[in-house]
Amino acid sequence: MVQHLSTKREGPTVLITANIHGDECTGLGVVIRLLNQLSAQLYCGDIWLFPSLNPQGLQRSMRVFPADGQDLNRVFPGEKKGRASQKHIYAIAGMITKIQPDLVLDLHTDSGSAIPYVLLDRAVQSKNKKLERSLLGFARASHLTPVWEYPLRAYLRFGLDKTLSGFVLNQLGVPSLTLEVGPRRRMDIASIAIMKEAVFGILARQGMLNIAFVPNHQPIAGVWTRTNGPLSKTGGVVFPSCEPGTILEKGMEIAVLYSVTGVELERFVAPERVLILAFPDQGWLQAHRSCATLAKEVHQEA
Numbered sequence: 001m002v003q004h005l006s007t008k009r010e011g012p013t014v015l016i017t018a019n020i021h022g023d024e025c026t027g028l029g030v031v032i033r034l035l036n037q038l039s040a041q042l043y044c045g046d047i048w049l050f051p052s053l054n055p056q057g058l059q060r061s062m063r064v065f066p067a068d069g070q071d072l073n074r075v076f077p078g079e080k081k082g083r084a085s086q087k088h089i090y091a092i093a094g095m096i097t098k099i100q101p102d103l104v105l106d107l108h109t110d111s112g113s114a115i116p117y118v119l120l121d122r123a124v125q126s127k128n129k130k131l132e133r134s135l136l137g138f139a140r141a142s143h144l145t146p147v148w149e150y151p152l153r154a155y156l157r158f159g160l161d162k163t164l165s166g167f168v169l170n171q172l173g174v175p176s177l178t179l180e181v182g183p184r185r186r187m188d189i190a191s192i193a194i195m196k197e198a199v200f201g202i203l204a205r206q207g208m209l210n211i212a213f214v215p216n217h218q219p220i221a222g223v224w225t226r227t228n229g230p231l232s233k234t235g236g237v238v239f240p241s242c243e244p245g246t247i248l249e250k251g252m253e254i255a256v257l258y259s260v261t262g263v264e265l266e267r268f269v270a271p272e273r274v275l276i277l278a279f280p281d282q283g284w285l286q287a288h289r290s291c292a293t294l295a296k297e298v299h300q301e302a
């Protein structure tokens, strides 16, 4: 389940996890690439790699844990004698805690119609606020667009402190990032290259590589925070009005909802100035779902 690359030279311990959502395999592809390439390029420190935290989900192309249908990335730190998903996460949380990493990168994907971005967690306790602010430096080094999670109240309401990265930041007091790159359900080599480069950028910032790091990918300027998109009143065919990565001013059109016979049902517009992070993977949008994943700009750096 876990691989260890050690240089025997003093340096940071970085832990990289992937595929906790079984249908998100870009991160698994990145870990396979890292296992093949990194040992020759690692100068100091230790890297621990978890290629798949949900192998059964991977085999079935399922986001959740097949044994009980739970989202593994909402049950940290798990329970020793809970349901299957809680026991599974309890074991993983124990392994992460034992390794005592200095930094954790959890690799995810959003949708097939998304920009590459990096999510920054919220510190639940005020003693961890400085740690929260430190995340931006790591995120910048990834050259992905940095996006803060929802503000604290919504962060807790959505159970995001029970994600792997939320657990690492808030329970272990260790910086952690969630990288979101590529489509679900397939190995997209362009996305794997972008995400691998993002990992290399972060390792280079830590002084862990013996090669010069030259980024190819450039982030969208600014610092952003997740915000809710307009919800559909009814189900329908969602037709995006722009590409992901577009910045829309307030009132500009995000998407249009049609019936299956092509009749316009709803028009979704930007509630304020927003960046489109992703459109849904499916052509059909269920009722009361967001027509897009959005972020709004934050003017302070945290």
Ligand SMILES: [Zn+2]
Residues within 6 Å of the ligand: 021, 024, 108, 109
């Ligand atoms: Zn995911």
